[in-house]
Amino acid sequence: MRFTREEIESAQRTVRAAMPPTPQYAWPLLSQRLGATVWAKHENHTPAGAFKIRGGLTYFETLAREHPGVRHAISATRGNHGQSVGFAARRHGLGATIVVPHGNSTEKNAAMRALGVTLIEHGDDFQAASEHAAALAERDGLHRVPSFHRELVRGVSTAYVEFFEALSTEPPDVLFVPIGLGSGFAAAAAARAHCGVSTKLIGVVSAHATAYRDSFRAGKPVESPVTTRLADGMACRTPVPESVEVMLREADDVVTVTDDEIAQAMRILFSDTHNVAEGAGAAALAAALQQQERWRGKTVGVCVSGGNVDSGMFAGVLAA
Incomplete structure (x- = not known):
């Protein structure tokens, strides 16, 4: 790359x-x-x-410039990527939904909520959470932020x-x-x-x-x-x-x-x-x-x- x-x-x-x-x-x-x-x-x-916050900042700066119609983003995480998405989405006035697996870190969950994200718990591991985030993005017309991009x-x-x-x-x-x-x-x-x-x-x-x-x-x-x-x-x-x-x-x-x-x-x-x-x-x-x-x-x-x-x-x- x-x-x-x-x-x-x-x-x-x-x-x-x-x-x-x-x-x-x-x-x-x-x-x-x-x-x-x-x-x-x-x-x-x-x-x-x-470190994840850096990627969220560049991703959302590009998203806001190239796709100004996006108002809400969704992603899956075990925590740090979700905080990155929440931090950057808030800087651009966007809503954010984050899907985490059951049993995820309670303090990472709290940190994401403090950034204004809607937190959803689903599945037993990251892969299950990621697949659910993809399904919700499709169903609700949300912009899905990948974990690697x-x-x-x-x-x-x-x-x-x-x-x-x-x-x-x-x-x-x-x-x-x-x-x-x-x-x-x-x-x-x-x-x-x-x-x-x-x-x-x-x-x-x-x-x-x-x-x-x-x-x-x-x-x-x-x-x-x-x-x-x-x-x-x-x-x-x-x-x-x-x-x-x-x-x-x-x-x-x-x-x-x-x-x-x-x-x-x-x-x-x-x-x-x-x-x-x-x-x-x-x-x-x-x-x-x-x-x-x-x-x-x-x-x-x-x-x-x-x-x-x-x-x-x-x-x-x-x-x-």
């Missing part, structure tokens, strides 16, 4: 009208722990607590452009990127091309939701069951073919991390940086810890992609 320089710069203007760049820090304790220079990109510091990727790429530009004098040797449906990974690849760096990109998936790792190994989209209890932002059963194509072309590797490894990374992020990360937000660090011998003495980037974890769950992780 390629973007022109003007497309990236336009996305930067759209995103910066709503939020400042997020920071990237080389935390001393993290670097000491991994035996490498470790830069953390803090997408948990956005107004919606996750070129405009979403264009917005999210601004996060990684910020990261690579901030480290332009010493680009990281590797960047670990969590994969849910793949917009974040595709965005990192687009930013790498835009900035002209040679950083290796390693995708990270849950060991309990391996569709994208399995697809990477098979060279084509492969479905896989989802059993993760902690990494809801990575709970993908059915991969997006276009996203898989990007991953096959751009990834140096795709690795898996268990819920236990993610929980350890959540604790480490809190102890070493005093940052709260949700499961998917800690997955990149979990992978870097898993591979620390490979990258010892190098410069490592990890994306803390979100911090929207229910307080009860986080308390349980910290207490373990």
Whole structure:
């Protein structure tokens, strides 16, 4: 997925009208722990607590310009994409309906409602919620916002452009990127091309939701069951073919991390940086810890992609 320089710069203007760049820090304790220079990109510091907000901003800016008659949008999510849709829809005066599976994060649900969305619970996983959203869009004539789309990727790429530009004098040797449906990974690849760096990109998936790792190994989209209890932002059963194509072309590797490894990374992020990360937000660090011998003495980037974890769950992780 390629973007022109003007497309990236336009996305930067759209995103910066709503939020400042997020920071990237080389935390001393993290670097000491991994035996490498470790830069953390803090997408948990956005107004919606996750990287997804960037894609919503560019998607709705384009939607309002190209389809001014749209008054209501609908989408499915486990949380962060829904907040992105709600945040951006409200900026453009549009209504938004979000479908989530039963048992979704109560605090993510509350955050979406606070943004003015109509929340509907349906199905046992994201795929069921997504199919219901599609049916409602057809029935009620609503604009359906997909979970993976070129405009979403264009917005999210601004996060990684910020990261690579901030480290332009010493680009990281590797960047670990969590994969849910793949917009974040595709965005990192687009930013790498835009900035002209040679950083290796390693995708990270849950060991309990391996569709994208399995697809990477098979060279084509492969479905896989989802059993993760902690990494809801990575709970993908059915991969997006276009996203898989990007991953096959751009990834140096795709690795898996268990819920236990993610929980350890959540604790480490809190102890070493005093940052709260949700499961998917800690997955990149979990992978870097898993591979620390490979990258010892190098410069490592990890994306803390979100911090929207229910307080009860986080308390349980910290207490373990």
